[in-house]
Amino acid sequence: AQKITQTQPGMFVQEKEAVTLDCTYDTSDQSYGLFWYKQPSSGEMIFLIYQGSYDEQNATEGRYSLNFQKARKSANLVISASQLGDSAMYFCAMREEWTGGFKTIFGAGTRLFVKA
Amino acid sequence: DTEVTQTPKHLVMGMTNKKSLKCEQHMGHRAMYWYKQKAKKPPELMFVYSYEKLSINESVPSRFSPECPNSSLLNLHLHALQPEDSALYLCASSQDPGGGYEQYFGPGTRLTVT
Numbered sequence: 155a156q157k158i159t160q161t162q163p164g165m166f167v168q169e170k171e172a173v174t175l176d177c178t179y180d181t182s183d184q185s186y187g188l189f190w191y192k193q194p195s196s197g198e199m200i201f202l203i204y205q206g207s208y209d210e211q212n213a214t215e216g217r218y219s220l221n222f223q224k225a226r227k228s229a230n231l232v233i234s235a236s237q238l239g240d241s242a243m244y245f246c247a248m249r250e251e252w253t254g255g256f257k258t259i260f261g262a263g264t265r266l267f268v269k270a
Numbered sequence: 271d272t273e274v275t276q277t278p279k280h281l282v283m284g285m286t287n288k289k290s291l292k293c294e295q296h297m298g299h300r301a302m303y304w305y306k307q308k309a310k311k312p313p314e315l316m317f318v319y320s321y322e323k324l325s326i327n328e329s330v331p332s333r334f335s336p337e338c339p340n341s342s343l344l345n346l347h348l349h350a351l352q353p354e355d356s357a358l359y360l361c362a363s364s365q366d367p368g369g370g371y372e373q374y375f376g377p378g379t380r381l382t383v384t
Contacts, residue, residue, distance in 0.1 A: 187369045197358055199313065199375035206370055245312055249369045255301075255325040256369045260312035 158248050158261035166267045167236045174221070175231040175264045177246030183207075187249040188229040189258070190220065194242045202244075205229055233266075241268045273297075274376035276361050282382045285351060291379045293344040293361030299374070301367035302344040304336060305360040307378070313360055319344060320367035351383045 157180040167173035179188065190202040205213045205220045213220040221230040233240055246261040274295045283289050293302065301320050305313035318326035319338045327336075333355075335347040344361055358380050362373040 185369065189372060191375075196377065197360075197380070198377045199360060199362070199373075201372040201374065204370070204372055251369060252326070255318055255320050255367050257315055257318070257326060258303075258373065259315075263312055 158246055158259055160246055160261035160264050162264045163262075164265045164267065166269060167233075169238060169268055169270050170235055172232060172234045173236055173266065175233070175244050175246075175266065177229045177231065177261060179227050179229060179246075179248050181227075181248065181250060183250055185251070188220070188222070189247040189249065190218070190229075190231045191245045191247060191260075192240075192242045193245065193263075199245070203231065236268045238268050238270060241266060274361055274363055274374050276359075276376035276379050278379060279377065280380045280382075282384060283348065283351065284384055285353070287351075288347070288349045290348065291346040291359055291361075291381075293346075293376055294342055295363040295374070296342055297363065297365070297374065298341075299363035299365050300341065301364045301371075302338065303362040303364075303373065304344070304346055305362065307358040307360055309357075317346075318367065325367065348381075351381075353383050356381055356383045 159178045186207045188205045192200045203215045203218045205222045217234045219232045243263045245263045249258045277292045304316040307313040316330045317336045337345040358378045360378045361376040364371040364373045
């Protein structure tokens with residue numbers, strides 16, 4: 155059974171500072187994908203960043219970077235220069251192959267609050 | 271166009287009603303998904319359509335019936351729902367059903383069953 159663990163139910167960060175959201179995962183597969191999504195209060199899930207299990211370099215997308223430590227099975231999201239609009243729920247997710255196709259499993263999420 | 275649209279945005283229905291949720295994308299994506307999300311919880315996968323064929327059904331009760339009329343449309347037919355089915359229903363699509371493709375989500379339908 156696979157599992158995504160996000161141990162921080164809520165995080166506070168000062169505007170313009172960096173913040174790290176933790177994510178650990180559990181899988182016995184060699185091939186898998188890791189994703190981070192943002193969900194504002196409006197409800198829509200927004201894709202932020204992707205890391206493949208065979209990617210040797212950490213993924214980066216603008217202010218978002220993924221700190222991928224494969225041996226430790228962690229995929230932490232780093233947001234640099236936080237903005238007020240970053241206040242939202244953040245989900246770490248893993249995509250694995252199952253019978254019939256690929257499934258995406260989400261962690262419980264971390265609520266980020268950016269303070270002015 | 272990187273948008274997934276969902277209608278309606280809000281839906282209130284009685285336990286004896288029949289209603290449908292609609293989802294549309296025009297990105298040429300070949301995989302489409304339905305998720306259910308309860309308040310303060312992560313989305314839970316319900317169904318996956320791959321190249322217009324149902325590929326994954328996460329043991330969803332038969333009162334939820336998915337349909338994929340064509341590669342751009344995905345419906346979720348609802349019948350005889352229970353109050354515990356009240357949730358945000360999210361539709362998503364991805365370029366390919368494979369593992370390395372991100373999903374694009376619609377804004378969701380907030381369903382209330384009375």
